[in-house]
Amino acid sequence: MSKGLPKRSEDYSLWYNELVKRADLAENSAVRGCMVIKPYGYSIWEKMQAELDRMFKETGHSNAYFPLFIPKSFLSKEASHVEGFAKECAVVTHYRLKNSEDGKSVIVDPEAKLEEELIVRPTSETVIWSTYKNWIQSYRDLPLLVNQWANVVRWEMRTRLFLRTTEFLWQEGHTAHATKQEAVDETVQMLNVYATFAEQFMAMPVVKGVKSANERFAGAEDTYCIEALMQDGKALQAGTSHFLGQNFAKAFDVKFASKEGGLEYVWGTSWGVSTRLMGALIMAHSDDNGLVLPPKLAPIQVVIVPIYKSDEELDKIEAKAKEIMAKLKVKGISVHFDHRDTHKPGWKFAEYELKGVPLRIAMGPRDLENNTIEVARRDTLTKETVNLSEIEIDAYVEGMLDTIQTTIYQKAFDFRAHMTTEVNSWDEFVDVLENKTGFVSAHWDGTSETEEKIKELTKATIRCIPLDQKVENGACVLTGKPSNGRVLFARAY
Amino acid sequence: MSKGLPKRSEDYSLWYNELVKRADLAENSAVRGCMVIKPYGYSIWEKMQAELDRMFKETGHSNAYFPLFIPKSFLSKEASHVEGFAKECAVVTHYRLKNSEDGKSVIVDPEAKLEEELIVRPTSETVIWSTYKNWIQSYRDLPLLVNQWANVVRWEMRTRLFLRTTEFLWQEGHTAHATKQEAVDETVQMLNVYATFAEQFMAMPVVKGVKSANERFAGAEDTYCIEALMQDGKALQAGTSHFLGQNFAKAFDVKFASKEGGLEYVWGTSWGVSTRLMGALIMAHSDDNGLVLPPKLAPIQVVIVPIYKSDEELDKIEAKAKEIMAKLKVKGISVHFDHRDTHKPGWKFAEYELKGVPLRIAMGPRDLENNTIEVARRDTLTKETVNLSEIEIDAYVEGMLDTIQTTIYQKAFDFRAHMTTEVNSWDEFVDVLENKTGFVSAHWDGTSETEEKIKELTKATIRCIPLDQKVENGACVLTGKPSNGRVLFARAY
Numbered sequence: 001m002s003k004g005l006p007k008r009s010e011d012y013s014l015w016y017n018e019l020v021k022r023a024d025l026a027e028n029s030a031v032r033g034c035m036v037i038k039p040y041g042y043s044i045w046e047k048m049q050a051e052l053d054r055m056f057k058e059t060g061h062s063n064a065y066f067p068l069f070i071p072k073s074f075l076s077k078e079a080s081h082v083e084g085f086a087k088e089c090a091v092v093t094h095y096r097l098k099n100s101e102d103g104k105s106v107i108v109d110p111e112a113k114l115e116e117e118l119i120v121r122p123t124s125e126t127v128i129w130s131t132y133k134n135w136i137q138s139y140r141d142l143p144l145l146v147n148q149w150a151n152v153v154r155w156e157m158r159t160r161l162f163l164r165t166t167e168f169l170w171q172e173g174h175t176a177h178a179t180k181q182e183a184v185d186e187t188v189q190m191l192n193v194y195a196t197f198a199e200q201f202m203a204m205p206v207v208k209g210v211k212s213a214n215e216r217f218a219g220a221e222d223t224y225c226i227e228a229l230m231q232d233g234k235a236l237q238a239g240t241s242h243f244l245g246q247n248f249a250k251a252f253d254v255k256f257a258s259k260e261g262g263l264e265y266v267w268g269t270s271w272g273v274s275t276r277l278m279g280a281l282i283m284a285h286s287d288d289n290g291l292v293l294p295p296k297l298a299p300i301q302v303v304i305v306p307i308y309k310s311d312e313e314l315d316k317i318e319a320k321a322k323e324i325m326a327k328l329k330v331k332g333i334s335v336h337f338d339h340r341d342t343h344k345p346g347w348k349f350a351e352y353e354l355k356g357v358p359l360r361i362a363m364g365p366r367d368l369e370n371n372t373i374e375v376a377r378r379d380t381l382t383k384e385t386v387n388l389s390e391i392e393i394d395a396y397v398e399g400m401l402d403t404i405q406t407t408i409y410q411k412a413f414d415f416r417a418h419m420t421t422e423v424n425s426w427d428e429f430v431d432v433l434e435n436k437t438g439f440v441s442a443h444w445d446g447t448s449e450t451e452e453k454i455k456e457l458t459k460a461t462i463r464c465i466p467l468d469q470k471v472e473n474g475a476c477v478l479t480g481k482p483s484n485g486r487v488l489f490a491r492a493y
Numbered sequence: 494m495s496k497g498l499p500k501r502s503e504d505y506s507l508w509y510n511e512l513v514k515r516a517d518l519a520e521n522s523a524v525r526g527c528m529v530i531k532p533y534g535y536s537i538w539e540k541m542q543a544e545l546d547r548m549f550k551e552t553g554h555s556n557a558y559f560p561l562f563i564p565k566s567f568l569s570k571e572a573s574h575v576e577g578f579a580k581e582c583a584v585v586t587h588y589r590l591k592n593s594e595d596g597k598s599v600i601v602d603p604e605a606k607l608e609e610e611l612i613v614r615p616t617s618e619t620v621i622w623s624t625y626k627n628w629i630q631s632y633r634d635l636p637l638l639v640n641q642w643a644n645v646v647r648w649e650m651r652t653r654l655f656l657r658t659t660e661f662l663w664q665e666g667h668t669a670h671a672t673k674q675e676a677v678d679e680t681v682q683m684l685n686v687y688a689t690f691a692e693q694f695m696a697m698p699v700v701k702g703v704k705s706a707n708e709r710f711a712g713a714e715d716t717y718c719i720e721a722l723m724q725d726g727k728a729l730q731a732g733t734s735h736f737l738g739q740n741f742a743k744a745f746d747v748k749f750a751s752k753e754g755g756l757e758y759v760w761g762t763s764w765g766v767s768t769r770l771m772g773a774l775i776m777a778h779s780d781d782n783g784l785v786l787p788p789k790l791a792p793i794q795v796v797i798v799p800i801y802k803s804d805e806e807l808d809k810i811e812a813k814a815k816e817i818m819a820k821l822k823v824k825g826i827s828v829h830f831d832h833r834d835t836h837k838p839g840w841k842f843a844e845y846e847l848k849g850v851p852l853r854i855a856m857g858p859r860d861l862e863n864n865t866i867e868v869a870r871r872d873t874l875t876k877e878t879v880n881l882s883e884i885e886i887d888a889y890v891e892g893m894l895d896t897i898q899t900t901i902y903q904k905a906f907d908f909r910a911h912m913t914t915e916v917n918s919w920d921e922f923v924d925v926l927e928n929k930t931g932f933v934s935a936h937w938d939g940t941s942e943t944e945e946k947i948k949e950l951t952k953a954t955i956r957c958i959p960l961d962q963k964v965e966n967g968a969c970v971l972t973g974k975p976s977n978g979r980v981l982f983a984r985a986y
Contacts, residue, residue: 030567030623031560031611039555039639046556062532063539067524068613068644068660069583072590074523076598090562091587091601092613095648097565097580105569108584108610117601118524120561120585120613130523140835146532151561151644155588167561342633 005354007288012232016283020161023291023355025278033159033166037275040355043299045169045278049149051201051296052171052273055193061145061173066127068151069118074126078251081125084218088155090120090166120153125219125244125270128174129252136176136266138257143186144176152274162279163236163493170274176266178256180245183267184222187243190271191224194239202277203294203409204228204284205416206238207439207488209464214448217270221245227463227488229416230283233437235463235490238280241271279493285379285408291356292379294408295401302328302335302397303357307345307364314339317363324361324373327394333401353378358404359397379404379411422486429477433458433491440489443474445481454478460489498847500781505725509776513654516784516847518771526652526659530768533848536792538662538771542642544694544789545664545766548686554638554666559620561644562611567619571744574618577711581648583613583659613646618712618737618763621667622745629669629759631750636679637669645767655772656729656986663767669742669759671749676760680736683764684717687732695770696787696902697721697777698909699731700932700981702957707941710763714738720956720981722909723776726930728956728983731773734764772986778872778901784849785872787901788894795821795828795890796850800838800857807832810856817854817866820887826894846871851897852890872897872904915979922970922982926951932983936976938969947971953982 006014025041096112177183198206206226216223220242228238246265254266285292306317328335362374376383419438423429469485499507518534589605670676691699699719709716713735721731739758747759778785799810821828855867869876912931916922962978
């Protein structure tokens with residue numbers, strides 16, 4: 001709290017890193033690329049987990065747990081999967097250490113070498129489908145609707161807190177179905193769950209779409225995604241839902257006896273979101289004063305800061321604050337009274353702004369006299385004095401939190417609308433990407449070659465083919481070849 | 494469900510393994526020593542987690558997340574810790590795979606060798622205390638009360654589902670304090686949390702005690718534990734809480750500026766319970782028909798099975814069942830109506846017995862006529878016919894679930910009382926361990942040598958020095974040397 005954050009306009013990247021650290025969300029650990037998620041950051045992640053878990057269960061899924069390790073040979077079983085995932089992995093080769101000869105340290109025991117190396121899971125399709133083979137015999141065993149909350153490891157060369165870390169936390173759903181249609185429906189259903197969560201809880205508007213072949217998950221027939229726009233005009237993939245076809249069923253020989261008596265391969269899906277969502281949440285709303293949290297995910301929704309000179313004043317304020325807190329708690333609102341005498345009110349104001357507490361209530365001796373409180377909104381940084389005899393405090397705060405949730409969403413929605421630009425020529429395309437940034441809606445000839453060329457020239461990728469894409473004849477922005485609908489390009493995290 | 498379980502009296506170990514698999518709790522995976530926790534088993538673990546997490550938060554702790562990997566050198570920093578933990582570990586030596594020359598498989602890329610090997614955490618004291626060094630400067634930063642839910646890996650040669658697996662799930666609390674007394678109080682507080690959880694939720698009586706030096710956690714000054722007794726007369730350590738003194742603070746140089754202006758080493762604790770509790774829960778109560786679950790941890794507390802011949806009958810039963818379910822749900826009771834037409838009622842009865850559903854309600858056409866239901870208790874396997882006009886169904890079921898919870902606990906309590914034997918001679922000691930089994934309460938001369946000798950001769954270890962140990966002069970059961978209190982011996986899991 002010693003000095004202000006860097007400004008977004010000056011160095012967005014530095015602003016992000018500093019915000020993550022100073023707001024006690026996460027920090028780098030002693031292990032390269034692995035982060036420590038600090039208690040305050042973790043409490044936000046727990047709120048995300050709780051809502052997502054509820055939504056998964058409401059749609060019929062159960063949680064389970066599969067091994068951290070995957071035998072190396074499993075990765076080779078699905079041809080395109082190995083290309084996408086087998087490369088940058090943590091590899092366990094030994095299972096024992098021993099004392100060094102001088103007794104001062106430990107060394108790897110060369111005699112404890114594994115026959116087959118184990119990979120720390122980068123994703124669990126292979127180990128899960130090898131298990132499903134034993135769980136699925138008949139159509140009666142389907143659908144199998146399983147989710148796992150777990151840590152995964154992908155050896156990243158360039159890491160950033162929450163956005164790209166070697167180890168991260170996520171959930172991965174893995175379902176098995178008797179028919180293609182059912183698996184496609186599941187894929188879309190989970191995409192919708194993610195979109196609902198992003199919009200209603202994270203207050204972050206997302207575009208639902210399908211990835212082009214280049215950006216598809218390794219082993220999927222189709223990858224659906226939700227794409228969000230950050231304040232610096234870069235896109236962020238916030239969640240993916242994959243229709244796996246029968247690829248993993250074939251790789252792991254998972255067949256079922258159908259109702260009709262045949263023996264068929266099972267259809268699969270997988271879907272996941274990760275602690276990357278924390279990065280999205282931070283970047284979507286926060287400002288130069290710190291974090292801005294949507295009330296539905298804020299660990300502390302309301303903080304009450306007493307302003308006092310004597311212990312007697314503090315006691316009176318505390319008595320009043322406790323009345324208010326009792327009323328708010330009945331409504332399920334989380335409220336914290338900060339009576340620490342080690343910090344001044346101004347310091348506390350700045351701290352709760354940094355930490356994104358949506359609503360701050362200040363109470364001083366004059367407020368006690370007048371039966372008022374001063375209410376400050378984190379999102380707009382506006383203040384108002386409220387007379388407690390003119391309102392019901394619980395209804396007032398509840399309404400205010402709703403308003404903040406809606407306002408944050410609307411602000412992000414308007415920003416995205418402003419930052420989504422339809423372009424019809426290559427010059428425009430480059431100009432928007434360079435100068436305005438954001439989503440660029442443009443015609444594309446549908447080929448991987450063109451997509452790669454565009455990426456090479458501009459660093460922009462196709463974020464998705466929107467599900468609500470309009471049929472519209474046009475010419476590819478690069479090649480001029482015919483296209484019948486616009487896709488969304490952007491530079492991305 | 495094709496055939497019955499093995500009997501406990503014939504082969505307890507086989508009974509356990511088969512029960513775990515057939516009740517859909519867990520199974521072995523393709524990775525040696527790692528289990529798959531199946532959805533039904535995981536839903537019990539989730540209920541345990543939820544209660545424990547609530548209790549941790551009520552005692553002021555926050556969750557956080559620390560890296561999966563620990564640099565090899567960290568393990569050597571605390572001298573006794575490395576002896577206890579550094580040996581049987583999964584070691585990551587490489588971070589990349591590449592295609593084999595024939596392109597048919599992947600091999601470890603010899604060029605991607607880590608400079609320093611990483612250990613998959615067997616426990617996280619080292620990585621957490623290396624982090625605490627940066628979090629703690631002053632007494633104002635203390636106490637630091639953090640918990641982590643995580644997976645850990647200890648390379649076990651002989652594994653058993655839930656009881657001893659290479660990878661397991663657990664929580665590990667790690668706290669830092671300004672004074673020794675505060676750290677000791679924390680250690681005892683968390684022991685009490687574990688004991689309360691075991692007794693009130695798992696319905697499993699435990700002995701609270703302190704470990705002898707031989708059985709102490711590597712790096713602790715004192716290890717407190719809760720010990721439970723399984724139906725085969727073997728003890729099971731169900732949770733431990735460690736007073737770490739200043740050992741890890743010294744190893745990682747964690748000092749704080751005290752209120753008085755000095756610079757002092759921080760005092761620490763750590764405490765954990767794991768998926769091993771699942772094994773304890775299963776073994777404490779279950780019988781030859783399957784699982785017996787205490788209602789407070791049962792994912793399904795009540796199952797309603799319709800008995801019908803025609804669709805018309807089913808419809809009528811279902812209407813009645815829905816009325817009952819609505820009332821039970823209001824009380825927060827989880828109830829499942831099994832209307833599957835693919836299985837007969839008898840098959841369903843056996844299935845829910847196997848899965849330990851505490852209360853089963855059966856309803857047939859005659860019940861509809863008479864306004865009755867047949868209620869079967871899983872714990873006692875008794876049935877009664879209840880007239881719905883004579884009771885309030887919600888209060889009746891709620892009361893019955895309470896009764897079952899209490900009865901299961903009392904049964905385990907009585908069993909343990911019967912199976913705890915005071916002995917005063919070596920012959921008695923050996924005889925009880927061989928023939929009666931259970932806890933043996935005996936005098937011990939307090940030396941590690943005697944404890945080791947006893948273990949060698951009988952396979953029994955000191956489970957704990959009970960916290961409620963009575964001062965009583967006696968002679969060590971092996972050496973005859975003086976002792977001033979009894980300790981608990983047993984063969985253990």
